[in-house]
Amino acid sequence: MNIWEFFLWIFWVYILIACIWIFITIIIDVFRDPDLNGWGKALWVIFLVFLPFLAALIYLIARGKGMAQREMARRGQAQSEADSYIRSVAGTATSPTAQIESAKQLLDAGTITQAEFDSLKAKALAG
Structure with missing residues (x-):
């Protein structure tokens, strides 16, 4: 061949x-x-x-x-x-920064109290 x-x-x-x-x-x-x-x-x-x-x-x-x-x-x-x-x-997993920012907007709008904001911030930072 x-x-x-x-x-x-x-x-x-x-x-x-x-x-x-x-x-x-x-x-x-x-x-x-x-x-x-x-x-x-x-x-x-x-x-x-x-x-x-x-x-x-x-x-x-x-x-x-x-x-x-x-x-x-x-x-x-x-x-x-x-x-x-x-x-x-x-x-809907978001970063802790985005969660804190969202909570801050709710606080500024008067939708949540300072205690609720602190609680949401602690949850975002913890986890």
């Missing part, structure tokens, strides 16, 4: 992996598409099984834009769910 045969072998392995990746991506998109009914999903899968390259080419041409939009929507939803989870877990 010379160097050119090795490079040719590497090229064909790359092509094989890319084709498998495309077929899996298309099958995932077919089953995640809420607009496509069961018969449509079955026909696309049968088409992909018996004429894989032609079916993949037709699918990417006909439904490629929607495929990208569905993926972007799914990622956006996952990001917003992760953000809301992080916000819920983070809670």
Whole structure:
């Protein structure tokens, strides 16, 4: 085996992996598409099984834009769910300085007394 045969072998392995990746991506998109009914999903899968390259080419041409939009929507939803989870877990923990400042504003507004301010300040510094 010379160097050119090795490079040719590497090229064909790359092509094989890319084709498998495309077929899996298309099958995932077919089953995640809420607009496509069961018969449509079955026909696309049968088409992909018996004429894989032609079916993949037709699918990417006909439904490629929607495929990208569905993926972007799914990622956006996952990001917003992760953000809301992080916000819920983070809670309202604030620094002692911010707690004392908030208590001072309440004292200046007359909402709390000096004793309550001292108590809130002690809690903030303790913990």
